[in-house]
Amino acid sequence: MRNVFAIAGVVIKELYRRKDFYVLFVLTALITLAAAAVHFFHEPNIVRYVKDLCLLLIWIAAWIITIATAARQIPMERESRTIFPLLAKPVTRGQVVLGKFFGCWFASGIALLFFYLFFIVVTGSREHYWPIMEYVQAILLQWVMLGMLTALTLWGSIIFAAPSSTVTIVLVAIFTIWFLGPHLRRIGIEDDQPMFSVAYFIIPHLEFFDLRERLVGDWGLVPWGACGLAVLYAAAYTGLFLLLTWLGFRRKNLST
Amino acid sequence: MMKNVSPYYWLAFLLTASFTMATLFVPSAEWWNNAPDEKLWQQNGSSASDNAFQMLLGDGRKMFANQFFVMADVYFHSGYYPSIFDEHEKDLDVAAGAEGKAGDSDSTSDDFLGPPQDWIDALGRNFEPNKHTHLDAGGATGNVKATAVEEILPWLKLSAEMDPQKIETYTVGAYFLSTVLKQPNRAEEFLREGLRNNPENCELLFAMGRLDYEDYHNTNLARNVWELAFKKWEALDVKTNEEAKLTCDEITVNLGDLERAAGNYPQAIHWLEDAQKVSPAPEALQRQIDEIKVEMSAQPAAPTNSIP
Numbered sequence: 001m002r003n004v005f006a007i008a009g010v011v012i013k014e015l016y017r018r019k020d021f022y023v024l025f026v027l028t029a030l031i032t033l034a035a036a037a038v039h040f041f042h043e044p045n046i047v048r049y050v051k052d053l054c055l056l057l058i059w060i061a062a063w064i065i066t067i068a069t070a071a072r073q074i075p076m077e078r079e080s081r082t083i084f085p086l087l088a089k090p091v092t093r094g095q096v097v098l099g100k101f102f103g104c105w106f107a108s109g110i111a112l113l114f115f116y117l118f119f120i121v122v123t124g125s126r127e128h129y130w131p132i133m134e135y136v137q138a139i140l141l142q143w144v145m146l147g148m149l150t151a152l153t154l155w156g157s158i159i160f161a162a163p164s165s166t167v168t169i170v171l172v173a174i175f176t177i178w179f180l181g182p183h184l185r186r187i188g189i190e191d192d193q194p195m196f197s198v199a200y201f202i203i204p205h206l207e208f209f210d211l212r213e214r215l216v217g218d219w220g221l222v223p224w225g226a227c228g229l230a231v232l233y234a235a236a237y238t239g240l241f242l243l244l245t246w247l248g249f250r251r252k253n254l255s256t
Numbered sequence: 257m258m259k260n261v262s263p264y265y266w267l268a269f270l271l272t273a274s275f276t277m278a279t280l281f282v283p284s285a286e287w288w289n290n291a292p293d294e295k296l297w298q299q300n301g302s303s304a305s306d307n308a309f310q311m312l313l314g315d316g317r318k319m320f321a322n323q324f325f326v327m328a329d330v331y332f333h334s335g336y337y338p339s340i341f342d343e344h345e346k347d348l349d350v351a352a353g354a355e356g357k358a359g360d361s362d363s364t365s366d367d368f369l370g371p372p373q374d375w376i377d378a379l380g381r382n383f384e385p386n387k388h389t390h391l392d393a394g395g396a397t398g399n400v401k402a403t404a405v406e407e408i409l410p411w412l413k414l415s416a417e418m419d420p421q422k423i424e425t426y427t428v429g430a431y432f433l434s435t436v437l438k439q440p441n442r443a444e445e446f447l448r449e450g451l452r453n454n455p456e457n458c459e460l461l462f463a464m465g466r467l468d469y470e471d472y473h474n475t476n477l478a479r480n481v482w483e484l485a486f487k488k489w490e491a492l493d494v495k496t497n498e499e500a501k502l503t504c505d506e507i508t509v510n511l512g513d514l515e516r517a518a519g520n521y522p523q524a525i526h527w528l529e530d531a532q533k534v535s536p537a538p539e540a541l542q543r544q545i546d547e548i549k550v551e552m553s554a555q556p557a558a559p560t561n562s563i564p
Contacts, residue, residue, distance in 0.1 A: 019260060019261045019262070019265060020265075023261070023265040023268065023269060026269065026272075027268060027269065027272050030272050030273065030276050031272060031276070033276075034275070034276040034279050034280065037279075037280060038279070038410075040409045040410045040413045041406075041409050041413065041433065041439070041442050041446070042442070043406050043409060043437075045406065046406050046407055046409060046410060047407070048331060048407040049331075049407070049410045049411070141383075182339075182377075182380060183339065183341040185373060185374065185377075186341060186373075187341070200376070201376070205376055205380065207380045207383060207384065208379060208380060208383055209383070210383060210384075211383060213335035213384055213385050214335070214383065214384065214385060216334075216335060217331075217334030217335040217336075217385050217395070217396045218334070218395065218396055218397060218400060219334065219335075219385055219396040219397070220396070220397055222382050222383055223382060226379060226382035226383070229379055230379070230383070233379075
């Protein structure tokens with residue numbers, strides 16, 4: 001595991017060397033603060049629209065950071081030929097995949113913490129209400145979902161030729177799943193298209209990890225049992241995607 | 257550092273910064289070219305955001321107005337709302353109070369989810385709003401203050417900016433501002449904004465009269481405003497549809513109640529008889545008229561001036 005975490009450490013350092021996080025954080029902060037600066041009917045306590053907007057931006061920013069970070073890991077190592085000295089350490093290909101995964105996952109977790117810290121400060125200072133456990137659940141579930149997304153992107157980076165195509169395809173897939181996923185079965189039944197129903201049970205469902213509406217509407221805590229099931233669900237898909245990544249990477253010709 | 261950052265990021269950053277600056281500074285600087293001073297500009301009711309939306313979207317902005325009004329209904333239900341794949345109710349609950357209808361926060365008619373279809377559906381419901389509630393009746397947890405209904409106001413304001421001719425936006429906003437948030441002055445401001453954009457509208461005048469009667473307790477002003485509302489209703493081209501009948505019913509019944517409370521019984525009977533022509537329940541109004549007649553007969557006769 002030492003090798004795995006050594007590789008992960010390098011990936012985390014890459015997060016603060018690259019500018020993606022800073023740019024997305026500044027954009028999120030600027031848009032949120034501009035929205036919060038608007039006063040409607042001179043009511044200073046109106047906050048839900050700010051929460052709604054900020055959480056949406058956090059979700060989109062977290063996806064972009066995670067996918068952009070994970071998509072370039074293995075292709076860049078191949079392109080710069082640093083994969084050869086890395087594998088000569090000796091480090092197995094499985095350890096490379098795991099190291100890259102944990103690095104990207106932890107990096108996205110660190111970014112997520114900064115985003116949520118900003119969100120909590122901005123909304124808490126306005127509504128004077130601090131539902132810490134609800135925030136913990138939201139961060140935990142979103143982070144678990146980002147783990148699943150990291151594994152999916154790593155698998156995509158083995159299949160597709162360039163990081164740019166991996167990023168585009170995974171982003172489109174994720175947006176589609178996010179928007180259509182919960183309704184696929186009903187569409188399949190109504191349009192008599194069994195393929196949709198099959199897809200409904202195969203795709204990873206992102207609605208288990210999206211607590212935005214609950215946070216905005218102050219719905220309180222999700223039962224911890226349901227959270228545990230969602231974590232197990234994500235762990236199963238993450239494991240599956242990592243296995244597929246390893247299977248693809250194991251036989252991959254590394255010379256470009 | 258400058259070399260390492262992609263020019264696209266710089267472009268995105270500059271665009272966001274420009275937009276942010278514009279949203280902050282344009283509203284305060286809008287009057288510069290249009291009025292001698294800011295006070296006069298605001299008195300004339302010119303809204304900077306209205307101009308900005310008009311400039312950016314033209315008449316297309318009206319398309320967004322309805323969506324923003326629906327967003328107010330979404331917030332009113334704390335996010336428990338049908339998606340585009342679910343069946344929608346025609347009448348929005350957020351408008352029920354302003355239209356004089358009773359709220360149905362505990363009804364099951366809005367349970368669009370139905371029983372879970374499978375384990376994914378069942379598990380997913382733990383992570384989303386899953387109960388029909390209203391923000392002015394306890395909200396999601398049942399113990400949210402009624403004043404939390406202020407959260408719908410940004411959407412109503414945006415809806416009014418997008419489509420200044422959407423009357424429902426003003427009446428609903430004014431209803432919550434005056435009844436729940438106890439801010440009749442803000443409600444009046446919002447209604448006046450609506451009247452500036454729709455000077456002939458009888459629904460807005462009716463809402464204004466209700467504000468004068470129920471919040472300011474100014475009977476004379478309320479009477480004048482409602483009578484003006486009735487005149488505007490009479491001048492309508494189409495008076496036979498249900499919406500127009502309901503408006504007339506509200507105006508005349510309220511005028512009848514006002515005159516009855518003021519002791520002007522013949523006037524009260526006159527208005528209630530007018531209301532009977534459009535009301536879905538004329539029998540109930542007849543009972544009120546009979547009651548007034550009894551009150552009239554029980555009243556002592558007015559003293560006559562006699563010369564000793």
